[in-house]
Amino acid sequence: MKRLFFRLPLLLLILASEACERDDASHTEIWTVASEKGVAGTATGFGHVPAYILKKGTSASWEASAEPIAGFIFERGYETMLRVRIDPIANPPADGPNRRCTLEKQLSRTQAACAVDPMTFSPEYELLVASVLADADPETCWIRDLRYDEPQWQPFPWKIEGFVFKPGYEARIRVRPVALYDEAAGDYTVHYRMTELCAEEQLDSEGVPTL
Secondary structure (H helix, E strand, O other): OHHHHHHHHHHHHHHHHHHHHHHHOOEEEEEEEEEEEEEEEOOOOOOEEEEEEEEEOOOOOOEEEOOOOEOOOOOOOEEEEEEEEEEEOOOOOOOOOOEEEEEEEEEEEEEOOOOOOHHHHOOOEEEEEEEEEOOOOOOOEEEEEOOOOOOOOEEEOOOEEOOOOOOOEEEEEEEEEEEEEEOOOOEEEEEEEEEEEEEEEEOOOOOOOOO
């Protein structure tokens, strides 16, 4: 028993080392892509983009991923199982991906309803909207993203459905990004919806930059 006890840390170290080697080496994975898309946050943490809803492996949970899959053409209404090759990218840029995903083989394609509600991957969060609009673009709001500590004012170039801007009023709202299928474009676009007007106060927002 003591011999097994002392060997256990060594075994765990070996397994961890092998896992790291797999992450750093080219390999293949089985991914299942759902028949609808959701949303995922961008790498910079601001804004959202349409994303695959997928699970990696047979027992994994569904997740939203904006990671592109080279060679794969998404078809709305079809659940697809793929073998994907993962290749690490040496010395990736600071804001770029550290790996490349490529379709190696399509294993199955089945017409099906989405296996999970796409809204599961559409988080609600609060924004503070300044009392003035951007000078350079009268349709762009200044916002502070209240998910972060000490958020700074930044332009929000997307329309917020359901929100009516009032000059001279600062507003705290809850928004939800959703991916909607655009028949004309044949793809998904992200829409931002106000789900709640939490507060509204007549005042001059302080520290708003000038564009």
